[in-house]
Amino acid sequence: MAVIAYELLCRDSRENRAIIKDGDQASSQVLLRTFTDLTITDVVGPHKAFINFTRNLLLTPPPFSRNQLVIEVLEDQLVDNRLLAALGQIRAQGYTIALDDFTLNSSSFKMLEYADIIKLDVLALNDQELRYHIKYLQPLGVTLLAEKIETHEMLEHCKDLGFELFQGYFLSHPQIMSGKSYSENRQTIIQLLATLNDPRTEIDKVEQLIAQDPVISYKLLKLINSAAFHFVCKIESLRQAITLLGLIQIRSWVTLLSMANIDDKPRELCVTTMVRARFCQTLGEAVTGTKRGDTYFTAGLLSTLDAFMDSPLEELLKKISISETLSEALLHYRGNEGEVLRIVMQYEKADWDAINWEFLEQRGVDESALSHFYTESLVWVTSALESMVFD
Incomplete structure (x- = not known):
């Protein structure tokens, strides 16, 4: 592995x-x-x-x-x-x-x-x-x-x-463990994700949750201060990080760091997840014409949750109470987030015939741009990984 x-x-x-x-x-x-x-x-x-x-x-x-x-x-x-x-x-x-x-x-x-x-x-x-x-x-x-x-x-x-x-x-596929309950490690992570990804959870509560885990707090600050984020000033507090990145991105990164803490999962699953999330983000920004692709990043990130937890995605999403938009995107590939996620997953496997080229062309994205977004994602993840610790 x-x-x-x-x-x-x-x-x-x-x-x-x-x-x-x-x-x-x-x-x-x-x-x-x-x-x-x-x-x-x-x-x-x-x-x-x-x-x-x-x-x-x-x-x-x-x-x-x-x-x-x-x-x-x-x-x-x-x-x-x-x-x-x-x-x-x-x-x-x-x-x-x-x-x-x-x-x-x-x-x-x-x-x-x-x-x-x-x-x-x-x-x-x-x-x-x-x-x-x-x-x-x-x-x-x-x-x-x-x-x-x-x-x-x-x-x-x-x-x-x-x-x-x-x-x-x-x-890419979860290993279904019939008749086995979640380990204590996975139960704790699911509970954390449930609170983190609940749209009703406010900034103060998110900050308190992250602060309760010194290891995740350290990894998060180290990551945000890496070359992947290009901040000129050093980020020294969780509140500063949340303010600069926004609540959705902070939730996403803590989610990833939590999943990376699962003992029996290979490091490469984290790499695959990060590339997919970043690819979704950059493509999402291109198709919507905005500079904030945070929900697209989250869709890519959570799309591998089943592989981390060895359980069906539909069952897991019920436990973490994400928004209806994200749930529809992840389970049924609906909405812009869902279509972007589907395209990214098809691109990963070079399944060109299945890609919705009409959707992309109507939004000004051609094959060359799609290739660029993927390559950029690889380079970005390489930079981010240099600061992440997968102990």
Whole structure:
């Protein structure tokens, strides 16, 4: 449940797949965007970046950092002596090599001696085929990665099979714990969220609630004084923070800090939540033409509450008494907040066909702007994370 790497992919159309006429150009664009237009740290933080390499890129690899780059060899490459020699040179230079969508055959097995990581598609291979591949590959000392993991059940199954790395959307889904009551830790957080997010709760009460938890108070002030907020003067009190940020933003940040305090949840769930919340905020400001996207930020933030609490979102929202507008947005994607949240979640999965482009175009947001908002969210969260403590 700790993030090792991200995979970076090229998408340049509205279809939920890569429409790539020139693979060399597509991979080059990803490399250039990651290492030159931005920085690798902006995109993936301290983690590694898996990037697809075509045959031409493998034969003449660009001089990018070997510390964070994982060269991913696509499954449809012609395997001949030139390619094998290139893989040998890349391996000798210290790069990490992964074989994508691997299936064992007379051609692919020749690349195994150069590979560090083997990726097996758990949706393309049945259980018998997975076990066959694992039995053959494990003695070779390679790291096995299961991709297309979409549920906790599949995650646990692949752990039992012997996989070490896991890739997929499973972080987005709650793990339902039938017959188990909330832990004391979760009960306390739900009670805090109920008071914080009640529209009737006044500033003085919010300030008192936050002040009762010295750790959250410290983290909140440290966060607000980080580069992510760009305040010229130092914020030294909760009252000052509430005045400058506003009650809705303070509620949102305390909500996030509280959820981040749940013991058995991975740090990456907080990262995913922050990116989604910020993306919702910036897109919400664009579609409404205002500079206050606080309710959009809150919608993005609370949309992952089920994954933190391992309970259905509808059940949780009844306990915390949020506004009707937010409830409708979160449960039924209604209103502007709901439509923005839906678009952000579809963008996260590159589900271009499902995005309501008409809604965006009517409000002056095109594909380029949407891409910019997402990239800006990644950079902003990287800045914010530097000041947050996930102990």
